[in-house]
Amino acid sequence: MSDFYVTTPIYYVNARPHLGHAYSTLVADALVRFHRMQGENAFFVTGSDEHGDKIMRSAEKNGQTPREFVDAISGEFRRLWPELGIDNYRFARTTDDDHVRFVQKILQRVYDAGDIYFAEFSGHYCYGCERFYTEKELENGLCPQHLAKPEFISEKNYFFRMSKYLPWIKSHIEEHPDFIRPERYRSEVLAMLDAGVLEDLCISRPKSRLTWGIELPFDTDYVCYVWFDALLTYLSALGPLNCEDFKRCWPGEHLVAKDILKPHAVFWPAILKAAGLPVYTHLNVHGYWLSRNTKMSKSLGNVVDPLEMVKKYAIDPFRYFLFREMHFGSDASFSEEALVGRINADLANDLGNLFSRVLSMTAKYFSSHVPQPCKRHEADDAIVELCASSMRNFTQLFGKIQFAQALECLWVLVRALNKYVDSQAPWALYKQGNMERLATVMYILLAAMRKVALCLWPVMPVTSCRMLDQLGQTADVKTPPVPQINDEIASFEGLYAGTEVAAQSNLFPRVETEGASEVKKAKPKEQKAVKPDRKQVAPRAEKNDEGTPADVLPEIDFEAFKTVDMRVGTIIEASKHPDADRILVFRIDFGEGAPRQILSGLAEYYTPAELVGRQVCAVLNLKPRKIRGLVSNGMVLTALQDDKLTLIGPCTEMPNGSSIA
Numbered sequence: 174m175s176d177f178y179v180t181t182p183i184y185y186v187n188a189r190p191h192l193g194h195a196y197s198t199l200v201a202d203a204l205v206r207f208h209r210m211q212g213e214n215a216f217f218v219t220g221s222d223e224h225g226d227k228i229m230r231s232a233e234k235n236g237q238t239p240r241e242f243v244d245a246i247s248g249e250f251r252r253l254w255p256e257l258g259i260d261n262y263r264f265a266r267t268t269d270d271d272h273v274r275f276v277q278k279i280l281q282r283v284y285d286a287g288d289i290y291f292a293e294f295s296g297h298y299c300y301g302c303e304r305f306y307t308e309k310e311l312e313n314g315l316c317p318q319h320l321a322k323p324e325f326i327s328e329k330n331y332f333f334r335m336s337k338y339l340p341w342i343k344s345h346i347e348e349h350p351d352f353i354r355p356e357r358y359r360s361e362v363l364a365m366l367d368a369g370v371l372e373d374l375c376i377s378r379p380k381s382r383l384t385w386g387i388e389l390p391f392d393t394d395y396v397c398y399v400w401f402d403a404l405l406t407y408l409s410a411l412g413p414l415n416c417e418d419f420k421r422c423w424p425g426e427h428l429v430a431k432d433i434l435k436p437h438a439v440f441w442p443a444i445l446k447a448a449g450l451p452v453y454t455h456l457n458v459h460g461y462w463l464s465r466n467t468k469m470s471k472s473l474g475n476v477v478d479p480l481e482m483v484k485k486y487a488i489d490p491f492r493y494f495l496f497r498e499m500h501f502g503s504d505a506s507f508s509e510e511a512l513v514g515r516i517n518a519d520l521a522n523d524l525g526n527l528f529s530r531v532l533s534m535t536a537k538y539f540s541s542h543v544p545q546p547c548k549r550h551e552a553d554d555a556i557v558e559l560c561a562s563s564m565r566n567f568t569q570l571f572g573k574i575q576f577a578q579a580l581e582c583l584w585v586l587v588r589a590l591n592k593y594v595d596s597q598a599p600w601a602l603y604k605q606g607n608m609e610r611l612a613t614v615m616y617i618l619l620a621a622m623r624k625v626a627l628c629l630w631p632v633m634p635v636t637s638c639r640m641l642d643q644l645g646q647t648a649d650v651k652t653p654p655v656p657q658i659n660d661e662i663a664s665f666e667g668l669y670a671g672t673e674v675a676a677q678s679n680l681f682p683r684v685e686t687e688g689a690s691e692v693k694k695a696k697p698k699e700q701k702a703v704k705p706d707r708k709q710v711a712p713r714a715e716k717n718d719e720g721t722p723a724d725v726l727p728e729i730d731f732e733a734f735k736t737v738d739m740r741v742g743t744i745i746e747a748s749k750h751p752d753a754d755r756i757l758v759f760r761i762d763f764g765e766g767a768p769r770q771i772l773s774g775l776a777e778y779y780t781p782a783e784l785v786g787r788q789v790c791a792v793l794n795l796k797p798r799k800i801r802g803l804v805s806n807g808m809v810l811t812a813l814q815d816d817k818l819t820l821i822g823p824c825t826e827m828p829n830g831s832s833i834a
């Protein structure tokens with residue numbers, strides 16, 4: 174079996190690492206852990222991109238030689254990763270000798286194949302991007318990234334025949350729907366290819382202008398363009414072409430933010446193809462972390478330092494927040510308020526409280542030993558079933574890089590376990606002397622908590638180990654065997670009666686909200702649904718009780734249509750209506766803070782478990798309706814064909830609360 178291999182961008186060392194760099198690298202770490210839980214060998218490559226104008230200028234500004242400068246900042250990146258609990262990676266530098274030789278070898282190969290040529294060229298050069306822009310690519314004469322006027326330069330340079338590979342790239346993207354994901358970035362690249370603005374790529378810089386780069390093997394008066402050099406780190410970090418690691422790991426996949434979509438989606442596949450190498454499997458593209466609702470920048474003073482956050486809130490709560498808050502592909506806003514909110518609600522109240530109450534009850538009723546369960550009741554079976562479906566959903570969504578939704582599915586289980594404690598009331602069973610029933614309830618809780626702890630390993634490795642340790646399990650994450658998630662889904666058992674567990678637990682102390690620093694004052698961007706005033710809502714043709722359309726719908730004008738508040742949301746809980754066979758009861762997250770309860774006549778067509786994690790479209794400003802004792806605060810949209818109702822959702826994943834028009 175081939176290894177799972179993923180890369181982060183090779184970060185520029187012109188600035189110190191911040192939250193955005195930390196996020197990409199944490200995602201790589203979590204994906205590697207997740208794949209190891211599936212029995213695969215897995216690791217990732219990260220590193221520092223050290224050549225080029227930008228670095229040279231930053232070094233000059235700092236009064237250092239480029240070498241002194243890159244050594245210092247590269248060291249900061251390198252030292253950061255272990256502080257964030259990141260493991261199983263190689264750190265590569267583009268100034269490493271092996272890398273330099275590798276790049277020269279590929280340049281020579283592409284040159285020999287006739288795909289690099291020498292030509293006189295005049296163009297608009299942006300120093301920020303370190304590249305030429307064509308007239309068509311400029312926006313109002315400015316570089317679209319830096320909004321600065323590029324310098325017009327005329328010089329002789331080497332060019333890579335990228336245009337030759339564009340038709341192939343287009344058909345590859347069309348034939349492989351998940352080559353670039355999420356979908357919105359795939360569409361963006363296809364549109365870019367269709368726009369016809371891409372030409373051959375200038376891949377050299379004359380030494381008269383820049384010396385800080387890799388010398389071209391076929392012309393010592395030139396150095397290599399920094400992107401051609403940096404992208405090749407993804408291969409050079411594996412060793413020479415066709416070495417054992419290369420064969421096991423390549424083709425691998427990449428992780429980038431949307432800022433560097435084009436070099437990864439266009440330049441890189443073309444370079445690989447020209448060098449006769451297989452193209453990567455997936456390009457996973459995430460959005461930006463915003464701070465105070467704008468992109469982080471030194472001049473705005475809104476840069477979030479991940480180390481500061483970890484010192485203040487510990488590694489795992491910080492990691493949890495990042496994975497739970499950002500819907501992969503969309504932008505997300507960072508604020509300490511939102512971080513503290515998640516710590517107190519999801520971690521302290523839900524998860525921490527579960528561990529604390531169950532372990533202290535086990536200490537009291539069974540001297541901190543896992544009891545032998547007896548006959549299961551219906552409520553116990555429901556938890557066992559929910560445990561399997563939550564883990565299955567978690568695994569599927571995590572594998573599809575939908576981390577926020579995966580965690581939400583796991584929290585459906587965590588919250589259900591807390592409710593199960595309340596409904597089964599172990600303290601009352603103890604009082605009644607019903608030790609058989611008490612043993613079963615406590616066993617179900619402890620065994621399900623073990624499953625939650627296992628699932629959390631990719632996101633919160635330290636806490637996952639602490640939880641497993643408290644449950645009497647071997648919990649050294651660095652020593653194989655790593656928990657095998659698929660086996661764990663298949664069987665609820667796995668926790669043995671008689672195992673000694675901790676007498677108490679305090680995993681996530683609540684954070685007091687006072688005293689957070691400046692950055693926290695940023696309002697969380699949250700994809701909030703702004704609800705229109707209910708009074709303005711005009712009546713609209715409703716669906717009947719079964720959710721089927723009424724026969725004749727009156728025509729409405731656009732103004733009336735605009736009063737219907739339709740939004741995208743994610744189903745986070747689904748269950749059968751206790752009193753109506755055809756109705757499912759959903760709790761749906763529309764980004765409003767608390768999820769909404771909506772009822773729908775879908776029980777004949779879907780099981781509750783298969784809908785958890787699904788995105789749906791719904792009308793929110795429909796008058797609340799009571800259906801057999803339960804209130805529905807809105808209506809999910811469905812389509813009817815051949816007497817079958819099908820849920821309607823967005824084609825690509827959208828932030829919860831996105832409005833539908």
Ligand code: ME8
Binds near residue numbers: 405460462
């Ligand atoms: O582009 N939100 O390096 P770079 C989320 N050297 N992620 C962010 C972010 C933000 N606000 N800011 C940065 C380069 N990132 C090249 C890459 S690869 C062969 C060469 C993360 O230091 C994100 O992963 O500018 C983004 O793509 C990357 O840092 C850009 O890093």
